Amino acid sequence: MSLDAGSYRRLAVEGLWRNNPGMVQLLGLCPLLAVTNSVVNGLGLGLATLLVLTGSNLTVSLARRWLRPEIRIPAFVLIIASLVTAVELAMNAWFHELYRVLGIFIPLIVTNCAIIGRAEAFASRQPVLPAILDGLMMGLGFLLVLVILGGLREILGNGSLLAGADMMFGEAGAGLVLRFFDSNKGLLLAVLPPGAFIGLGLLIAAKNAIDGRRASQAAQQPHSPSLATGTGQA
């Protein structure tokens, strides 16, 4: 059951970078593209997804001995759907404004293939601890993409950052809002749906460029003992 530091690190690198659900697996694109018109929306949906993903990985891993192959898919669906419904009710109760903004995309977390994908590919074959860590890291990777894309689109389209923070952090959150220019002067394209596709495309391109540069650096020094460059290539 115990995990050494190396496998912790590997799980983290997988979720946050190498196998990021938003930028590499390209799973859960529907909510990813739809709600990322501001940081707060991205953060809200990202946290909800993170919670569901970790919870479902934990439950699936705990139950993996009883999940025989022929019933595993419906069982995954049951687990994920119950968790999502519970999270949805909790958000409605404690983050009512944010719940109203995110609307249909909270129940739609059920259909985020990243979650059932991790249950099937990882949690159903792994002990509890790695399964939780995998859920956390994959969820965090997804959340980061949502927040970065939301930030880009919000700055370009609205001239603000963290607008609506009070929906999440209460009255004190209103002080967090940064305004760079008047929202009427924003680049409208950025907050419209095409802006989401273009923004995600740019993010993926940037990630590939970084990976490419690392790979070519590693190729130039073939006998480099460095660990850091070694993880960059698959």
Next chain:
Amino acid sequence: MAMSVEPSPDTSATRSAARGALMLGLFAALGATLVGTTYQLTRERIADNQARRLQQTLHEILPPGAHDNPLHEDIVSVSDAALGSADGQSLIYRARKNGSPVAAILEVTAPDGYSGAIRMLVGIYTSGELAGVRVLEHRETPGLGDGIERARSDWIEGFSGKSLDNPTPDAWAVKRDGGAFDQFTGATITPRAVVTAVRNALIYFRGHQAEIFAPRASQS
């Protein structure tokens, strides 16, 4: 087991299916318990949130001092095409002071927004003057049509104080159509839909005022 007969493939398949079904049933029961518990824990808070939000919106249209009855409880439900709701039912919140009618806040739907229906609340004093208008729900284009939101622009405030005599009924249109109301740059359809819906609500209110305030089927 020693004297057992080989189970026929049929029974073993049945047994396996039954075990699978049992497991699934167990998971379903666990899931239902989780959802049920969360529902019980959050139910009151959610109802509270919804009531508070409704009250907030109602009070944006009609200040709390203007009436002394609980607005969100003094409700009638009417069905009239002029109010435009898809299911034919529109709620009307009635404001009274010392028992006599002050104003009504009507749920109005403009069916002809740029991308679908626009749901709003229209508050009208008994004199026929508008107390205020607020948009509850819309899917208009961000940056163009969403100027009807109070958070985006103060265009919607322009309705306060207007009535069917001010401007005259034929001027109840956007400027592009020869009326008295501003449209937005790049968006005419959205304000046109809102202006028309507000005018229809005013006409409906003028024709049905007595009915609206009649004390039928409500808690007051």
